[in-house]
Amino acid sequence: MLNASIREQFPILDQEINGHPLVYLDSAASSQKPIAVIEAIEDYYRRNHSNVHRGVHTLGTQATDAYEGARERVRSFIHAAVPEEIIFTRGTTTAINLVASSYGDANVGEGDEIVLTPMEHHANLIPWQQLAKRKGATLRYVELTPDGRVTLDAVQAVLSDRTKIVAMSHVSNVLGTINPIAEVARLAHEKGAVMVVDAAQSAPHRKLDVQALDCDFLAFSGHKMLGPTGIGVLYGKKQLLKNMEPVEFGGEMIDYVDLYESTWKDIPYRFEAGTPIIAGAVGLAAAIDFLEEIGLENVEAHERELASYAIEQMKTIEGIEIYGPEDRVGLVTFNLKDVHAHDLATVLDMQGIAVRAGHHCAQPLMRLLKQSSTARASFYLYNTKEEVDRFIEGLRQTKEYFNYEF
Template sequence: MGIDASIRNQFPILDQQVNDRKLVYLDSAASSQKPLVVIEAIDNYYKTVHSNVHRGVHTLGTRATDAYEGARENVRRFIKAQHHEEIIFTRGTTTAINIVASSYGMEHVQEGDEIVVTYLEHHANLIPWQQVAKKKKAKLKYVDLTADGRVTIEAVKAQISDRTKVVAMAHVSNVLGTINPIKEVAQLAHAVGAAMVVDAAQSAPHQKIDVVDLDCDFLAFSAHKMCGPTGIGVLYGKKALLNAMEPVEFGGEMIDYVGLEESTFKPSPYRFEAGTPIIAGAVGLSAAIDFLEEIGLENIEAHERELARYAMAQMREIDGLTIYGPEERVGLVTFNLGDVHAHDVATVLDMQGVAVRAGHHCAQPLMRWLGASSTARASFYLYNTQEEVDALVTGLRQTKEYFSHGF
C-alpha cells in the first residue's frame, strides 16, 4: 500500500483487544492515535525541560522557550508560511476560527454585508459566522452542492458578490471526504475584497499544504487529528491582517505596555496568545510533524485513498448499504446500512472490535441536505490496513444479519 506495515507498531494503543476482538480503529477523522515518538517527546519535555516561556532568563526557561518557538518554526515550514509571526497556537481548529470570526469578522463585516459558506461545513466553521452575521445584521449565504456533494466554481460564483466580506470553507469535508477547490475560491473572494478562511482540520493530517500557493488569508487545523496531542491547534493568518486585528483574550504575555487606564499589545503572534501557552502541546505537535514528514504526506494520502477505494468497492456489494459523497475523496467513507440507525450500526461493530463514528458529525445542515438524521463513518489513516477494511466489511455483513434475523 506504499507505507511500511511496521509503522503500525509505533502506535501502542492499537495493540489491544476490544470486546475480545483485535482493535480495528477507524475513527481517525475524529481523532488520530499517537505514535511513541510523540508520546516520548511530551514525556521528555516534562521530565527535562518544563518551565514557563519568554519571561525567564534561567536555563530551563530558555530551553522551554527554544522548544516552543522551535515548534512554531516547524509549523511555519510545514504549511510553507512566509513568517513565523503568522503562526498562532490555539486550543484547536474551533478556537482558531472563533478568533478570526470574533476579531476580523466583527471588525470587517457590517450591516448588509455577506458571509459565504457551504453546506459541507463543520459546526466549528459555521456557528462562529452565524454569530457574526446575527450581531452585525449581515447575510449568511450557502454555496449549493452537486448531487454527489461537491463544490463547483460556478456555484461559488453564484453566491459571491461585491457585498461579500468573508468566504469560509472546509478544505476537506469531514463527512463526505470532498476536496474543495480552495485556491480557485480564494481568487474569487479576493476579486471582491473578501477574506478567505480555510478549515484545514481534515486536510493538514493527510496532504501537503502550501498557504502561499492557496493564497488563503486564514487557515486553521488541530494537532490531535495528525498524530499530535489534544488541546492544541494552529491559526495561520497573513501577517498584515493579524497585526491589524484586535486581540480576543487579554492578560499576561500579550501586552506591550500596561498603564492604569490603557494598555498596548504586542504584535502577532503574541497578541493572540494570552497567558501561559500550550507548551507541551506545541512540542508534541512538532514531533508529530516530523513523524508525518519522515513517512511522507504524499505516501500517507495515497495509502488512505487506496483504502477508501477498496472499502467502497467491498461495501457496495452489501445490499441496502448507501455510501454518501463523491467518488474522488480522501480516506473516509460515510454510509448508512438500510434503515438501521447509525448508532446501532456502530454499537454492533464495536462488539466486533471495529471502531467507527456515528451521528451527525457536527454537520447538521449537511445531514439535512443528505436527507439523513445521522450516518456512520469509517475513516482511515497511515496505520490502517486492507485487512482492517475486510474486518469492517465482515462486521457490516454481520450487523445486517443481526438486524434482519437476530443472532
C-alpha cells in the same frame, strides 16, 4: 501501501476490544499517537518544562526554544512566509472563533455577506452565524452538486460586492470532498473578500501550502494529525494579523500596562494570552516530524487506496448507501438501510471495530442528505487492508445480527 510496521509505533492499537483485536476507523474524529509524540511530550515534562518568554534561567530558555521551534516547524509544514503568521490555539474551533471575533467584528457590517457551504463542520458555521447576528450581516450558501461537490460556477453565483468573508472546509469531514480552495480564494479576492479555510481534515493527510492556496486564514488541530489534544494552529497573512485586535487579554500578550490603558505585543504573541500550550506545541512538532518522515504524499495515497478498496467491497453488500463523490480522501460515510447508525456502530464495536456514528457536527449537511445520522469509517496511515477486510466482514455480521432482510 505503507509498511504495516508503522502500526507498531502506535501502542494503543495493540489491544483487544470486547475480545477482538482493535480496528480503529475513527481517525477523522481524532487520530492515535505514535511513540515518538508520546515520548516528546514526556521528555519535555521530565527535562525541559518551564514557562516561556519570561525567565532568564536555563529551563526557561530551553522551554522557549522548544515552543518557538515548534512554531517554526509549523511554518515550514504549511509553507507560511514567516513564523509570525503562526498562532497557537486550542484547536480549529478556537482559531476560527478568533478570526470571526477579531477580523470579523472589525470588517463586517450591516448588509455585508458571509459565504459558506452546507457541508461545513459546526466549528466553521456557528462562529459566522453569530458574527452575522452581531453585525446585521447575511449568510449566503454555495449550492452543492448532487454528489456533494463545490463548483466554481456555484461559488460565483453567491459572491457579490457585499461579500466580506468566504469560509470553506478544505476537506469535508462527512463526504470526503476536496474543495478547490485556491480557485475559490481567487474568486473571493476579486470581490475584495478574505478566504478562511478549515483545514482540520486536510492537514493530517495531504501537503499544505498556504501561499499556493493564497488563503488569508487557515486553521487546523493537532489531535487529528497524530499530535496531542488541546493544541491547534491559526495561520493568517501577516498584514491582516497586524491589523487585528486581540480577543483574550492578560499576561504574555501585553507590551505596556498602566492603571487605565494597556498596549499589546506584536504578532503572534498578542493572540496568545496567558501561559501558552507549550507541551502541546512540542507534541505537534513531533507529529509533524513523524508525518514528514513518512511523506504526506505517501500517507494520502495509502488512505485513498484503503478507502477505494473499502467502497468497492461495501458496494457488494445489499442495503449499504454511501455518501459523497468518487474523488475523496480516506473516509467513507454510509448507512445500512433500516438500521440506525448508532445501532450499527454499537454492533461493530462488539466486534472490536471503532467507527463514528451521528451527525458528525454537520447537521445542515445531514438534512441535505435527508438523514438524521450516518456512520463513518475513516482511515489513516496505521490502518491496513486486513483491517478493511475485518470491517467489511463486520458489516456483514451486523446485517445478520439485525436479521436483515429485503
